[in-house]
Amino acid sequence: xxxxxxxxxxxxxxxxxTELNGxxxxxxxxxxxxxxxxxxxxxxxxxxxxxxxxxxAAVTAAAVAGARTYIPSGTxxxxxxxxxxxxxxxxGAGDTSILKFTMTAVANNCIQNAxxxxxxxxxxxxxxxxxxxxxxxxxxxxxxxxxxxxxxxxHTTDVEITxxxxxxxxxxxxxxxxxxxxxxxxxxxxxxxRDGFTCWGFGTLVRTEDIVCANNVVYKVGDDAxxxxxxxxxxxxxxxxxxxxxxxxxxxxxQPSVDATPAGxxxxxxxxxxxxxxxNTISDTAFAGIYVAYDDEGGTWNATDITVTGNxxxxxxxxxxxxxxxxxxxFHRVDRLTVSNNVIGDSVTEGVVLD
Numbered sequence: 001x002x003x004x005x006x007x008x009x010x011x012x013x014x015x016x017x018t019e020l021n022g023x024x025x026x027x028x029x030x031x032x033x034x035x036x037x038x039x040x041x042x043x044x045x046x047x048x049x050x051x052x053x054x055x056x057a058a059v060t061a062a063a064v065a066g067a068r069t070y071i072p073s074g075t076x077x078x079x080x081x082x083x084x085x086x087x088x089x090x091x092g093a094g095d096t097s098i099l100k101f102t103m104t105a106v107a108n109n110c111i112q113n114a115x116x117x118x119x120x121x122x123x124x125x126x127x128x129x130x131x132x133x134x135x136x137x138x139x140x141x142x143x144x145x146x147x148x149x150x151x152x153x154x155h156t157t158d159v160e161i162t163x164x165x166x167x168x169x170x171x172x173x174x175x176x177x178x179x180x181x182x183x184x185x186x187x188x189x190x191x192x193x194r195d196g197f198t199c200w201g202f203g204t205l206v207r208t209e210d211i212v213c214a215n216n217v218v219y220k221v222g223d224d225a226x227x228x229x230x231x232x233x234x235x236x237x238x239x240x241x242x243x244x245x246x247x248x249x250x251x252x253x254x255q256p257s258v259d260a261t262p263a264g265x266x267x268x269x270x271x272x273x274x275x276x277x278x279x280n281t282i283s284d285t286a287f288a289g290i291y292v293a294y295d296d297e298g299g300t301w302n303a304t305d306i307t308v309t310g311n312x313x314x315x316x317x318x319x320x321x322x323x324x325x326x327x328x329x330x331f332h333r334v335d336r337l338t339v340s341n342n343v344i345g346d347s348v349t350e351g352v353v354l355d
Contacts, residue, residue, distance in 0.1 A: 034065075036067050037070045049077060052080050062089070063088045064085075070091060071091070073092075077100050079103065083114040083116075086125055089126075091129045097131040099133050104148060105148070110169070116154050118203060122178075128151070128160075130162075131164055133165070135148060140193070141223070149175055151166070152174075152175045156179050164188075167190060173189045173221065175200075176211070178200075178201070185216070188217045189216065189217070189219075195227055196216075197227070199228050200230075213246065214246065217251045218250065219253050223264060224265045225267065226267045227267075247276070247280060251280070252280065253282070264286025267290045268290075269292040269303055271303060273301070276307045278310050279310045282316070284314070284315050287324045290330070291330045308338070308342065309339070311343070313344050314345045315346045316328045317347060325349065327349055339352075
């Protein structure tokens, strides 16, 4: 059997080698030009220098060029928010690529989309992968005070967050408000001050729909691990009931209590429709393991067309106290509900409640 190997650009000669070298060199140059490293824009990555301006410059330039922003290994200190324009694609080297945000106790976010107010119709095509987003929290529940949240998107379509870690975000680790066609997959959220991931109906531009949260790990966050809500606090959306959500294969554990507030649920669905909750493993919550209810935040929607199957919920409520309903599964004002093949064990109060 003959063995063949591809040549390196410029490394082979001869009639066929010359042609192939030219082709390889072209594709190598093209590939390099489509990756914008933050180091090329002045980022240091030593955890001491302020890299905010350099990282933002790389992200903006790459988005305009239709290119990818690369975060090499390092700790990139950010002292202000990063704004993501449409066509943002940021990737890192994994656990060693850290965006470390230092803001604390202010009404702001670590990262948000550029048209956050929706003045120009919102944003689209935002992707983050293989990096760490670290906040300035201390790993304990934040309570009701002013805090800095992590990745917050509004009026945005076509979002994909994969292989990222959210660590010690002071507020909500990831919040999507008026987002359509979003994937939050293979991420880890830990020691956050409030919710891990929450998604709301919001505003007048984008209907919240077609959201997939799969194969994530969430532990020791100060409120709900995953929350889907019909309306954002403070006012209803005009875009219709949020719909078509999938929560599958997630692992959730270790919710601390939140100032005796009824929170700290594993998966919380409020006033959404067409929701599939399948194959999740949930343990040691402060409140219910899975709680599905009507929208009580400015809306009139019941939760509708809900499927809960193949989940394991253990020790629901064990991290809470007597002020909280500590149930395995709780369904309150739900229309068209399917529940099957779930394992519920050692809930502090009831295993399953329908009311």
